[in-house]
Amino acid sequence: MKDMNEGYVQNLAPQFFMPELPLMQSFGGCPQQVQERIEAASPILWVDPSSAANRLRSAIEALMDHEGIPRRWSTNGKKYDINLHKRIERFKKEKKDFAKVADLLLAVKWIGNVGSHGSVIRIHDVLDAIEILDRVIQQLYDTSAAMTEKKAEDIIARKGMPASHITELPPPPF
Known part of the structure; x- marks a missing residue:
């Protein structure tokens, strides 16, 4: 130099990094199995981004499990595996309110696929997947906005009085 x-x-x-850097700040009500898989990507992100991407793909598998989207189906006594892409499509069809979430999941799945099949993937790509997955978790499991709105409703109903000072709220005047 x-x-x-x-x-x-x-x-x-x-x-x-030791200890590893967390990839997400808050998981809200995210299922434990999904959170564990995302956290498993953190210690290996800088040394093996492809493996980290694969762990994020695994998190989507766990998310589909939690949402009740089956991994297998059977017909005439034969059992068939359903690949992750088809599971996400089924999620989109069954949970129409979360169609945009399904599209986000497909993006993360593609990054995970690239990492899973030995192609070179960059740290930046995995961080993109984390950002997208964070949005998915917010939309599916984060109840903080609803909780904040409920708090505001309670304060309005109490007219600002501390909850500890009120034994019973009077009925609304209308």
Whole structure:
């Protein structure tokens, strides 16, 4: 490295973090199996982004399990596996209110597929998948907005009085 006055600057790139950096700040009411798989991607992200992407794909499998989308079906006594893509399509069909969530899940699945099949995947790609998966979890399991709205309704009903000072709320005047 030359002196900075000569025009050279040393750039450092992290290769490992101990303890690992969390990939998400909040999981809301996210199922434990999904959360564990996402957290399993964190310690390996910087050393093996493809494996981290694969773990995110596994998180989607766990999410589909939690949402009741089967992994197998049977007909005439034969059992057939349902691939993740078909499971996400079924989720989209059965849970029409979450059609956009299904599209987000497909994006993460594709990144996970690339990581699973030995192709080179960049850390940036995995971080994109995390950002998308974070949005999925917010839409499916985060109840903080509803809880905040409920708190506001309670405060309005109490007319700002602390809840500990009110034994019974009077009926509304209308």
